[in-house]
Amino acid sequence: MVTPKKAQDKPSLGSVMAKNKISYLMMAPYFLVFATFTMLPVVASMFISLTYFNMLEMPQWIGWSNYLKLLLEDDIFMISLKNTLLFAVITGPISYILCLLFAWIINEFKGKMRAFLTLIFYAPSISGQAFFVWNIILTGDRYGYLNAFLMDNDFIQEPILWMKTAKYIMPVLIVVQLWLSLGTGFLAFIAGLQTIDKSLYEAAAIDGIKNRWQELWYVTLPAMKPQLMFGAVMQITASFAIADISLQLAGNPSVGYAGATVVTHLQDYGTIRFEMGYSSAIATVLFLMMVGTNKLVQRLLRKVGD
Amino acid sequence: MRLIKVKSSDGPIVVKETFFQRHFRKEKKLNRSRAGNTLLFVFMALCGVFMAMPLVMMVNNAIKPLDEIFQFPPRIFVRNPTFENFTDLFVSMSETWVPFSRYVFNTVFIMGFSVTGHVLIASMAAYPLAKHKFPGKKLLFTLVILSLMFTWQVTQVPNYVIVSYLGINNTYWALIIPAWGYGLGLYLMKQFMEQIPDSLVESARIDGAGEVRTFWTIIMPNVKPAWLTLAIFQFQTMWANTGYTFIRSEELKPLQAAMNQIAAGGAQRTGQAMAVIFILAAIPITFFLICQSSILETMTTSGMKE
Numbered sequence: 001m002v003t004p005k006k007a008q009d010k011p012s013l014g015s016v017m018a019k020n021k022i023s024y025l026m027m028a029p030y031f032l033v034f035a036t037f038t039m040l041p042v043v044a045s046m047f048i049s050l051t052y053f054n055m056l057e058m059p060q061w062i063g064w065s066n067y068l069k070l071l072l073e074d075d076i077f078m079i080s081l082k083n084t085l086l087f088a089v090i091t092g093p094i095s096y097i098l099c100l101l102f103a104w105i106i107n108e109f110k111g112k113m114r115a116f117l118t119l120i121f122y123a124p125s126i127s128g129q130a131f132f133v134w135n136i137i138l139t140g141d142r143y144g145y146l147n148a149f150l151m152d153n154d155f156i157q158e159p160i161l162w163m164k165t166a167k168y169i170m171p172v173l174i175v176v177q178l179w180l181s182l183g184t185g186f187l188a189f190i191a192g193l194q195t196i197d198k199s200l201y202e203a204a205a206i207d208g209i210k211n212r213w214q215e216l217w218y219v220t221l222p223a224m225k226p227q228l229m230f231g232a233v234m235q236i237t238a239s240f241a242i243a244d245i246s247l248q249l250a251g252n253p254s255v256g257y258a259g260a261t262v263v264t265h266l267q268d269y270g271t272i273r274f275e276m277g278y279s280s281a282i283a284t285v286l287f288l289m290m291v292g293t294n295k296l297v298q299r300l301l302r303k304v305g306d
Numbered sequence: 307m308r309l310i311k312v313k314s315s316d317g318p319i320v321v322k323e324t325f326f327q328r329h330f331r332k333e334k335k336l337n338r339s340r341a342g343n344t345l346l347f348v349f350m351a352l353c354g355v356f357m358a359m360p361l362v363m364m365v366n367n368a369i370k371p372l373d374e375i376f377q378f379p380p381r382i383f384v385r386n387p388t389f390e391n392f393t394d395l396f397v398s399m400s401e402t403w404v405p406f407s408r409y410v411f412n413t414v415f416i417m418g419f420s421v422t423g424h425v426l427i428a429s430m431a432a433y434p435l436a437k438h439k440f441p442g443k444k445l446l447f448t449l450v451i452l453s454l455m456f457t458w459q460v461t462q463v464p465n466y467v468i469v470s471y472l473g474i475n476n477t478y479w480a481l482i483i484p485a486w487g488y489g490l491g492l493y494l495m496k497q498f499m500e501q502i503p504d505s506l507v508e509s510a511r512i513d514g515a516g517e518v519r520t521f522w523t524i525i526m527p528n529v530k531p532a533w534l535t536l537a538i539f540q541f542q543t544m545w546a547n548t549g550y551t552f553i554r555s556e557e558l559k560p561l562q563a564a565m566n567q568i569a570a571g572g573a574q575r576t577g578q579a580m581a582v583i584f585i586l587a588a589i590p591i592t593f594f595l596i597c598q599s600s601i602l603e604t605m606t607t608s609g610m611k612e
Contacts, residue, residue, distance in 0.1 A: 121354070142379070148380050
């Protein structure tokens with residue numbers, strides 16, 4: 001039998017798509033929702049950021065003025081940006097390393113103990129408003145646990161107004177954020193460590209790996225590179241979005257704007273002042289920072305173990 | 307059964323190990339020094355105490371009588387445990403303007419539809435992405451990964467506009483439908499489905515099963531851990547979302563919002579607030595505890611390959 005030559009040609013895109021109709025149909029419901037509530041808003045946000053929009057009147061095109069105002073005139077935005085970058089630079093890497101370190105140690109345990117430790121470390125990230133407890137710990141008078149503890153042991157003579165003193169706000173928020181940052185990435189690391197082939201360790205021992213640190217660097221980390229990439233995305237994204245703990249613990253506006261972040265600033269304009277154009281400009285800057293940092297870190301992580 | 311060397315009067319001889327030895331032999335781990343173990347476990351214990359302390363305080367405060375909550379100096383552990391905070395809370399609940407059962411119904415309705423809808427349409431979309439070849443596959447998945455790199459705050463302004471435009475503002479659907487397109491869920495499901503052997507899908511095809519049937523009878527029963535994981539993650543996200551932005555009618559608000567309102571009732575409700583924080587944290591933690599092994603199983607495939 002001779003196949004007609006035409007059938008061997010590369011089929012047109014349309015006919016390939018028609019052949020895979022069922023695949024597209026199955027994906028349609030999800031991607032319809034995804035496009036409407038995730039992709040479209042990103043594009044819309046960029047568009048709205050070039051307008052003046054207050055939800056009542058039609059948006060008016062004002063070009064780059066929102067961005068000019070944001071970057072040149074808005075002092076509070078600059079403080080928020082500085083705080084957010086500080087958060088990202090400190091809590092991002094530290095929480096990432098802690099996730100990895102704790103997962104690695106938990107992996108040495110077995111059965112019930114492992115499950116228990118996983119729960120203890122993961123629970124803060126899912127316990128909703130439990131970070132209100134930090135309000136009680138950090139209460140500014142002698143009734144606060146931390147003040148009472150420090151005064152009992154003569155570290156301090158007078159109670160410290162933790163959340164009302166600009167210089168303490170940032171360090172305290174960083175500690176609380178680290179406390180609740182062992183989330184999805186942490187679980188991915190625990191799971192990833194369990195899947196590493198045991199024979200790799202035996203082979204490495206024969207090849208002269210002498211201690212657990214060498215083993216971690218030369219065997220474990222390269223073997224769980226995909227999880228490292230995933231965990232990085234989870235931790236980085238979360239570290240740029242810090243807002244809730246600042247609003248709840250330091251209030252808005254916080255003293256000297258010491259707890260202001262890009263997201264609190266965005267929500268101030270978006271949900272309180274209804275300046276949708278301006279808050280969209282903030283959102284677009286935030287989007288570019290989050291995605292840009294993620295892409296950069298992905299590139300760096302590809303080099304692990306190489 | 308293993309052969310081991312034992313000492314005897316005639317020098318070392320080789321014998322079969324006994325039942326007792328087999329079950330209690332120390333697994334020799336490679337590259338583990340005792341000093342290293344001790345160091346890491348002490349470190350782990352200290353961090354464990356730091357992580358658990360706020361949760362321990364939360365539990366203790368929930369069962370403290372009021373005079374102990376306001377005691378000076380503050381104590382971490384309760385002296386006379388009582389459930390009066392919870393009974394007070396139930397009294398407040400029964401006195402709300404909207405009957406409390408309505409809040410429970412709202413939460414069950416919102417959770418039920420958002421979780422089942424998400425698991426269903428995300429699995430349906432994940433199957434072609436994991437097992438079919440068609441144009442646009444890589445692009446779609448890249449978009450989903452991109453969505454993991456920013457948070458909902460970025461899109462909140464346009465989302466509000468879109469939800470209003472669709473006419474679902476101030477209805478349950480304003481919370482439910484956007485939740486269906488949650489990116490992490492699709493990502494985890496697709497990665498998990500990829501490990502199902504192609505031969506399984508192939509043999510179903512040879513038996514004459516269509517794609518939808520293959521999906522429903524071959525794929526879905528094999529990804530049960532991933533369903534549970536998607537459901538739990540979706541639940542956690544929705545539970546943390548009190549829905550203030552979209553839902554303004556009191557009779558449509560979820561349970562969490564109502565409980566927060568009670569807790570915000572000032573100093574005389576401090577005890578009840580403690581009970582609220584406890585309940586809001588206990589529910590997601592309990593769900594996680596029950597599903598821990600399924601979630602970890604799903605997370606083993608969470609790595610990013612590209």
